[in-house]
Amino acid sequence: MSVSNLEDRFLLGAFTRPFGEFALEEAFAGIAEAGFKYAGLMARHQKDPSLPSAGGSHSVEEISKMVGSAGLTLTTIILGRPDSLQDGQRWVDDCQALGIYHMIIINPWPYSQGLDVHRPEEELRPEEEAYFKLMHDLAEYAEPKGIALAIKPHTGCTATSKEERQTLAAIDHSNVGVYYDPGNVSFYEGVRPEEDLPNIADRVIGICVKDHEGPRANPSFPVPGEGQVDWRRIFQTLKDAGASGPCVLENFTAKEPEAVKAGVRRTREHLAKVLSELS
Numbered sequence: 001m002s003v004s005n006l007e008d009r010f011l012l013g014a015f016t017r018p019f020g021e022f023a024l025e026e027a028f029a030g031i032a033e034a035g036f037k038y039a040g041l042m043a044r045h046q047k048d049p050s051l052p053s054a055g056g057s058h059s060v061e062e063i064s065k066m067v068g069s070a071g072l073t074l075t076t077i078i079l080g081r082p083d084s085l086q087d088g089q090r091w092v093d094d095c096q097a098l099g100i101y102h103m104i105i106i107n108p109w110p111y112s113q114g115l116d117v118h119r120p121e122e123e124l125r126p127e128e129e130a131y132f133k134l135m136h137d138l139a140e141y142a143e144p145k146g147i148a149l150a151i152k153p154h155t156g157c158t159a160t161s162k163e164e165r166q167t168l169a170a171i172d173h174s175n176v177g178v179y180y181d182p183g184n185v186s187f188y189e190g191v192r193p194e195e196d197l198p199n200i201a202d203r204v205i206g207i208c209v210k211d212h213e214g215p216r217a218n219p220s221f222p223v224p225g226e227g228q229v230d231w232r233r234i235f236q237t238l239k240d241a242g243a244s245g246p247c248v249l250e251n252f253t254a255k256e257p258e259a260v261k262a263g264v265r266r267t268r269e270h271l272a273k274v275l276s277e278l279s
Helices: 003-009 024-033 062-070 085-098 121-143 162-169 181-191 192-200 232-242 256-275
Strands: 008-014 038-040 073-079 102-105 112-113 148-151 175-179 202-207 245-249
Touching: 003 008, 003 256, 008 073, 008 256, 024 062, 024 256, 038 175, 038 245, 062 085, 073 085, 073 202, 073 245, 085 102, 085 121, 102 121, 102 202, 121 162, 121 175, 121 192, 148 162, 148 202, 162 175, 162 192, 181 192, 192 232, 202 232, 232 256, 245 256
Parallel strands: 008 038, 008 245, 038 073, 073 102, 102 148, 148 175, 175 202, 202 245
Antiparallel strands: none
């Protein structure tokens, strides 16, 4: 399969998160300048909610104009948990209007202190059960609108492939998949994502592109392709499993504008090279 065909299967893009010091319109422009065709939103940009129904200052029309002016297509958004199913449904409606078709909803945080002290089970479990029900009901609402929900590795009930499978079973809806995040699996769990991914690759509908360097909890996130994640193995596993979907750069450690732009560009170049070398 040619690299062009693979880039049709694995849609390379970037979230606005690396451009956190930029205005939203400049963030989209920077993503496009790096050579990406696709983009994703975070729950907030510069503390401003991205979705109008969540209190954001930009209308759907304004966001769509920014995206269109940059020549981009939105695919994905990462969100926290809504306060109610009704709030989540309004988020779905905003996403439908923006053309976003994947909504990642983050699971409850399992720690009370750092990454070592766990919250009591009797405190955490009810939150997780509520999350499972919310995801099921929201997936049901989103499906006829052409929007899929996703979980992503973020420790707790989505820590690794084992927990992700258990969570998907608890949610019990076919309109929920996984956005695999190799950097998070390495950072939060100290687990090699290349060895973990094969156990969940059949449920992957997208990738949060993030690298990591060092042992568990080491806060070093290099430009993807310059850390310890073997992206060729990651994409080969996905290809062999028949997976497809957006592969969206989430973050790396840089704030200076030129360093951000250069890192986003290097990510795009590295991922394209990886796709060109797959067997």
